[in-house]
Amino acid sequence: MTDQSMDPILRRAAERAIVDATPPTLSPAVRAHVHAARREDRTWLGRRRRDFRARLGGASVVVGVARQRPLLGVAAPLLIGAAVVGAIAVGSQRSGPGPDRPASSAALPAPSVALAPSPTADAREASGPPSVSASGSVVLSTNGRLVVVRSDGSDRQMLTDGSVDDFFPAWSPDGRRIAFFSQDCVSGERCPDKVVDSSLVVINADGTDRRVLRTGLQNPLGLRWLPDGSGVIETAFRSTGNAVRERVNLDGSIGRAADDPPAPAFVAPDGSAVIELDDQGRIGIADADGSNDRVLVSPPDSSRVLPIGWTPDGRSIAYLVEPRRLFPARETWLIAKDGTGAHRWSGLPEDGQLLGWSPDRRWMLLEVLNGSDEIDHYVLADADGSSPRDLDPGFRSVGWTRDGARLMGFGDLAGDPRGLPGSVVILDPAGALPPVPIQAPGLLGWDWLRNP
Amino acid sequence: MTASATYVESLDEFRAAMASDEAFEAWYERTSPRVYGYLLTRCGNDPTLADELLQETLIAAIDQRARFDGRSDTVAWLCGIARHKLADHFRRLEREDRRRLQLQIRELAVSGASERVADLDDRTAIAEALRSLPPAQQAVLVFAVLDDRPLNEVARLMRRSASATQSLLHRARQAFRRAYRGEASDD
Numbered sequence: 047m048t049d050q051s052m053d054p055i056l057r058r059a060a061e062r063a064i065v066d067a068t069p070p071t072l073s074p075a076v077r078a079h080v081h082a083a084r085r086e087d088r089t090w091l092g093r094r095r096r097d098f099r100a101r102l103g104g105a106s107v108v109v110g111v112a113r114q115r116p117l118l119g120v121a122a123p124l125l126i127g128a129a130v131v132g133a134i135a136v137g138s139q140r141s142g143p144g145p146d147r148p149a150s151s152a153a154l155p156a157p158s159v160a161l162a163p164s165p166t167a168d169a170r171e172a173s174g175p176p177s178v179s180a181s182g183s184v185v186l187s188t189n190g191r192l193v194v195v196r197s198d199g200s201d202r203q204m205l206t207d208g209s210v211d212d213f214f215p216a217w218s219p220d221g222r223r224i225a226f227f228s229q230d231c232v233s234g235e236r237c238p239d240k241v242v243d244s245s246l247v248v249i250n251a252d253g254t255d256r257r258v259l260r261t262g263l264q265n266p267l268g269l270r271w272l273p274d275g276s277g278v279i280e281t282a283f284r285s286t287g288n289a290v291r292e293r294v295n296l297d298g299s300i301g302r303a304a305d306d307p308p309a310p311a312f313v314a315p316d317g318s319a320v321i322e323l324d325d326q327g328r329i330g331i332a333d334a335d336g337s338n339d340r341v342l343v344s345p346p347d348s349s350r351v352l353p354i355g356w357t358p359d360g361r362s363i364a365y366l367v368e369p370r371r372l373f374p375a376r377e378t379w380l381i382a383k384d385g386t387g388a389h390r391w392s393g394l395p396e397d398g399q400l401l402g403w404s405p406d407r408r409w410m411l412l413e414v415l416n417g418s419d420e421i422d423h424y425v426l427a428d429a430d431g432s433s434p435r436d437l438d439p440g441f442r443s444v445g446w447t448r449d450g451a452r453l454m455g456f457g458d459l460a461g462d463p464r465g466l467p468g469s470v471v472i473l474d475p476a477g478a479l480p481p482v483p484i485q486a487p488g489l490l491g492w493d494w495l496r497n498p
Numbered sequence: 499m500t501a502s503a504t505y506v507e508s509l510d511e512f513r514a515a516m517a518s519d520e521a522f523e524a525w526y527e528r529t530s531p532r533v534y535g536y537l538l539t540r541c542g543n544d545p546t547l548a549d550e551l552l553q554e555t556l557i558a559a560i561d562q563r564a565r566f567d568g569r570s571d572t573v574a575w576l577c578g579i580a581r582h583k584l585a586d587h588f589r590r591l592e593r594e595d596r597r598r599l600q601l602q603i604r605e606l607a608v609s610g611a612s613e614r615v616a617d618l619d620d621r622t623a624i625a626e627a628l629r630s631l632p633p634a635q636q637a638v639l640v641f642a643v644l645d646d647r648p649l650n651e652v653a654r655l656m657r658r659s660a661s662a663t664q665s666l667l668h669r670a671r672q673a674f675r676r677a678y679r680g681e682a683s684d685d
Contacts, residue, residue, distance in 0.1 A: 049668075052675050053643045055624060069534035070549045072526050076556045080522050083560045087516075097564050414654075422654050439657065 205253035214491035311355030395434035406450030447494035542629030591633035627677035635670035
């Protein structure tokens with residue numbers, strides 16, 4: 047047994063010291079920081095930057111707001127179109143990575159809900175783990191400049207020069223163009239003390255042919271390309287004070303934007319049904335054509351529910367139950383798609399909170415909180431929760447590429463006072479490729495393009 | 499006062515502190531003694547180091563101000579941040595100074611530590627003994643004993659496994675007892 051006889055001595059000394067301590071005077075460095083914070087709070091972009099820093103890594107929250115009006119939260123602008131905010135780093139792995147990993151059985155104690163086991167080794171080899179062969183390019187907004195870099199970290203190219211502030215980039219579906227917002231400010235300062243309208247801009251993938259498609263946008267929330275690449279859906283405030291979602295064609299004409307499609311996590315794996323969060327805070331389910339809609343989960347008293355998404359086997363829906371108090375302890379729940387068997391999902395790896403599955407539903411992502419209810423680190427696991435591996439606690443947010451081929455890890459750069467992420471790590475969730483670090487000070491948006 | 503009213507009060511207090519220099523200075527005078535005292539006792543009564551960590555803590559708190567929602571008392575929140583700064587500090591020490599500290603421990607053991615303890619007041623002796631330990635042992639005693647954090651949380655702070663942390667805590671308690679009582683090391 048460990049000798050704890052000295053513990054009370056240690057604690058007594060500590061208690062007395064707290065009473066007697068005389069702190070130093072307030073330092074100039076802290077004063078300067080307070081002033082900078084006050085300046086940051088005065089502008090929209092500054093507040094976005096402040097809130098982005100404070101994000102707890104919100105794949106679940108981001109999914110939860112995807113179907114709601116685009117006025118909500120900070121996550122919305124960084125989800126729409128490209129930048130799913132978050133960062134994970136592959137750290138120590140508890141099991142070997144790679145396609146020859148043995149099949150893992152369902153690891154979660156949910157007797158009424160059985161997730162499909164991870165693919166067997168044979169199945170993996172037959173289909174090929176996509177991330178091993180998939181390569182791509184990442185476009186980033188770093189200090190107001192758009193930069194493209196390959197997924198192996200090579201061939202970094204600057205597409206815009208930072209003379210204005212370009213942010214929230216998104217690849218066109220064919221990879222030939224990049225759309226983004228641009229604000230006419232000195233990129234290093236990010237317009238600290240004035241509100242300047244933004245424009246919607248398109249350039250070629252090599253940075254040429256810069257064209258302004260739309261001006262007069264205030265507080266841009268996000269953008270996404272139309273599937274056929276003919277234009278962009280952008281959401282931003284207008285001088286009227288209202289947020290508007292608008293279709294902007296490549297010729298500059300403006301049209302009405304159709305409703306956003308449901309978030310991929312809300313669509314059943316076989317495409318037969320869709321879940322959503324309705325205006326009354328209930329999780330509903332409907333057939334893919336919108337018929338047969340019914341309520342699946344109603345929020346309990348003094349709580350709200352947030353959908354996470356379909357389980358990979360398509361049998362159940364995972365969701366969060368969040369008590370309505372100032373700092374709630376969220377619980378992960380499961381319910382079968384027919385509305386039966388709702389139960390709390392215990393036994394998740396490290397008792398983490400489920401953030402969801404990768405877009406290709408091959409991997410599970412969780413966040414683990416410390417004793418102060420802050421995110422301590424993230425955990426990546428197989429889709430059924432088996433083979434969990436901790437990710438580097440240095441990452442403070444995580445994000446999937448849209449195809450699930452890569453995890454993006456976001457961390458700080460030492461010495462950067464602005465608080466935006468400054469380092470990015472491109473991770474192969476299968477662990478077959480080494481992490482690729484990329485320097486990206488003042489990061490404000492990114493997008494991934496998979497090579498054909 | 500209801501719990502929710504307390505939360506709102508904490509949140510309003512911090513927001514008000516950010517609004518002006520005078521408000522921030524007043525808030526600093528109210529909160530810093532406890533945070534500074536927390537740090538001072540956990541870095542071996544080194545006022546320079548505690549000062550440095552206090553500044554880092556305040557800067558981190560300002561950067562992360564959007565995350566504070568009043569759920570805890572502001573001092574408790576600041577101490578939570580300070581704990582992470584302490585962990586960073588111990589990790590730096592461990593990386594950079596492990597060899598030098600091992601030499602210092604041997605010197606302390608050889609030079610008649612029992613006589614030194616007799617000449618110092620108790621609290622100073624405790625601080626000296628704590629500071630004489632390797633950084634990792636200091637860290638685990640700070641987090642597990644002084645802060646009374648669960649072992650899993652300490653393990654995560656120190657980026658070790660739970661079993662390794664448990665073992666480290668055992669060794670740290672033994673080493674602290676020897677250092678405090680002026681006993682020679684078993685090494």
